[in-house]
Structure formats: structure tokens, C-alpha cells
Amino acid sequence: MSGPSCNRTARWCGGNFFTCAKLFLAIVLGFSALLLPCVLYLQGLDRFLEAGAAAILCTSAGMVALAVTSWQTRQQQPLTGMLLAMVLRILPPLTICLLLAIQGEGRQFISFISYLLLFYLVTLAIETYLSVKLVNQIQADPSCDHPS
Secondary structure, three states: OOOOOOOOOHHHHHOOOOHHHHHHHHHHHHHHHHHHHHHHHHHOOOHHHHHHHHHHHHHHHHHHHHHHHHHHHHHHHHHHHHHHHHHHHHHHHHHHHHHHOOOOOOOOOOOHHEEEEEEEHHHHHHHHHHHHHHHHHHOEEEEEEEEO
């Protein structure tokens, strides 16, 4: 990494998808490590599995969104990447909530939907922060994209 535009967050992210993905996963795993044992202790195994499923779903969608943003930014289409990432990030949780609502089983799965919203908001904040830093870094100094 060279030049003045390679700031502290750029060093964390390195302008590289894989480094940003590791940071994303580390933060989500840290949040999960705090939340999931509490869920298991307070609400039991069924709710723990629901929270785990919500965490996996939202983390997967966030990783796909981060990858799309990185790929489109390298193609000099950062706005397209961010918009496509938003659609891909919200589509899985929205589809599941819609299917539960159509089947009329929404009330039965209210705890799952609550965990889904919680993990969605957490992964949204982390992924958006990293995506913006990644886009700014690659746009500001393409040499930061491939650290030496």
C-alpha cells in the first residue's frame, strides 16, 4: 500500500475483497459469540437454532453483497455494484419473511423473524461500512488494490 490515500481502514481492508471479507466475518462472529450463548441459555435450543439460521442467512447475503461491490468497483461501476449488492442483501431475508406471511405462519416464527431482523441490521451496517471503504479506496488509489 502506498500513497497518502491508503488510510487506516484501507490497511484493515487492503482494498482487497478477501481481507474485507475476513474482517466482516470476524465482526459477525464476534457479535454471534456474544448473542448466541445468551439465546441458548435464556430461550433454549429451538431458539438457538433459529438465531443461528438467521445469522448464517444474513452473513451469506452480506458476503455476496461485499463480493458484488468489490467486483463492480473493479469494473469501474461502483454505483451499479452498490445497488445490486443492496438487492442481493435484502432478497433472502425478504423472501423468507414473505413465504412465512403467505403460509400464514408468521406468528409462529416471530422469534426467528426477530433474529433475522437483528442479524440483518448488524450485517447491513458492517457490510455497508466495508463496501464504502472498499469503493473509496479502489477509486482513490488503485495501487492500494494490490498491496506489495
